Amino acid sequence: MSETNRTVPVVGMVGGGQLARMTHQAAIALGVDFRVLAARPTDSAARVVADVHLGDDRGRDDLLAFAKDSDVVTFDHEHVPQPVLRELHDAGIVLRPGPEALHHAQDKLVMRTRLSELGAPCPRWRGITSLDEVTEFAGQTGWPVVLKAARGGYDGKGVWVVGDAAEAAAVVERAAREQVPLLVEEKIAFRRELAVQVARSPYGQVAAYPVVETVQRGGICHEVIAPAPHLSEDRAVAAQELAIELAAALDVVGLLAVELFETDTGVVVNELAMRPHNSGHWTIDGACTSQFEQHLRAVLDLPLGSPRTMAPFTVMANLLGGHDPHVFNRYIHVMARDPELKVHFYGKEVRPGRKIGHVTVVGDDPDALLERARTAAAYLKGDAQ
């Protein structure tokens, strides 16, 4: 293919998951060249992207080769080790977000330390290396407490709620064996979980999406309601301001998702992610600018798109794999039942509990939307008849 007429930038995304897949949809509209580094040809994004580089999406050599022809490199996941990120950065590759910023989404100790310095609302926490430190901490907060692996956890993996010293001991011993640094956090008595997404460009422009409610089960996001129903305007604005401040303080470029606990008195930061995020999938069908387009605009230093909602409420339900792989065969039923349902299927092999897609509905009544989305997701999974 002749490259002499190239007048659009090349965005390289590291990782071939569904986030890269959905970013490709946005890249098609913007007309930018989009490529992915995927581990396997069957990866979600690799099945649909024209320009796929197969390789180790966490390894130095493949990343360097992938990055050298990209104008901007960004990420579908947070698993590229810091030393590799630093080397890419030092080689002059434009990483967005950069290694320094990304470190806060990779390492919960780094994140908690920095957020505490910044005065952001966090649970009480400390890094621990022994059971004694856990019991001492729990002596102040009470049991149960939450033990977290500093690195490598997601979707509930690497998070353990422990009710007493014996339970804690098992986690601490295993972590020591596997050389995984741990932190302990107080278990927040929350009303519900919220999330807020902001995009930030190198220029410093920031756009904030409405605060959403996320419904988690077993550490996995099941549903998102946008905006979060019955959230006071003050609290919503405060959460958006918190995310905007964090994005600036951490020098985030691209998307930042801040997962929050809502308590009786305010919000507390649970996790950070610096990429398109499950809590933002609703934006494809429910916002003027999808999170995927917004991420591309941000990493390309384009003006950000409007984050406004297109309907009073949007509800997204994740589609988790069941025991029957033939999800497509069930489309006919959910589509006939609900012609306004938006189906997003990731092209991944179906395995029980795996996120294989999501559905979205928009409208006026969040309870009715939630019922419709849940029904469709359950049916597609194979649970409902």
Add this chain to the structure above:
Amino acid sequence: MSETNRTVPVVGMVGGGQLARMTHQAAIALGVDFRVLAARPTDSAARVVADVHLGDDRGRDDLLAFAKDSDVVTFDHEHVPQPVLRELHDAGIVLRPGPEALHHAQDKLVMRTRLSELGAPCPRWRGITSLDEVTEFAGQTGWPVVLKAARGGYDGKGVWVVGDAAEAAAVVERAAREQVPLLVEEKIAFRRELAVQVARSPYGQVAAYPVVETVQRGGICHEVIAPAPHLSEDRAVAAQELAIELAAALDVVGLLAVELFETDTGVVVNELAMRPHNSGHWTIDGACTSQFEQHLRAVLDLPLGSPRTMAPFTVMANLLGGHDPHVFNRYIHVMARDPELKVHFYGKEVRPGRKIGHVTVVGDDPDALLERARTAAAYLKGDAQ
């Protein structure tokens, strides 16, 4: 790639233009396997689709090879000759729409003959082979009249408005030389041009989009306003019913676009298209179900999606190529000016007058939306400062 886990259908689209490109975006969401037969690797869709077959997208051999592994074959354009379509059909390939239906979108003589039989409102017309027949026809209707090539025309090509016998003679002589069958039509005194799109599935389900106003200049669609402002409910319903009746009568599967002239007394059919159509690009951002998703649902015999609008009005403006190929460099200005503007750029080489993208805005006031869309399109083209 292992095919053992294939549980989704393969849709093959013939042609690698922007319609295939945008259909790919919809295929990604539905999670169906989508492939295109494209003439060149630089074709709009070939740049973004993972599964591209390069070949002659009008030729028997390449079409047969392309089609044999597809569960359904559909079309980005109407240029596959009837004998090739018949052979594919006879070979057991599932063509949607089928050869018989598609013939009406390929040959204006076939279309006019059938529509007249069906009693659909048409301009007065006749097939002609000599200048005498044109002057005789004009004797009844008055000059000017419209000469049309029966086959091969699009975007104003193959259509000549002739004011007298001398002008007609030049067209008739050239057509005779090139062996192009001609028809003559009265020139309709229309108020404006409208279009209505319906989707129809093999099952027989039909969904109709709102009637839109299309603004044509030089035979090329420049803007679309959805729904058509100030159109009476009676006339809108009549136009939708007409399109639904035609879709059923012609056994269309997939999308049917009916281009109409609105006159003082009603509507008159101008053209038919059986594929996603420029008059429906607004649906990506302005309707619950985009025309591209709807086309896929229809050709896969899935229940159709809701065609309802997501805002009171949506305006789409085509982006035509100017003299400066560096369209991306102008994104920053239009995006900063209008954060709600949706940009769709087709990845095609920029040539003056070529359709290289479109922009969309949604809102309450069609005049204000038209102004915003026109301004952005002119700026991206390079006309405005």
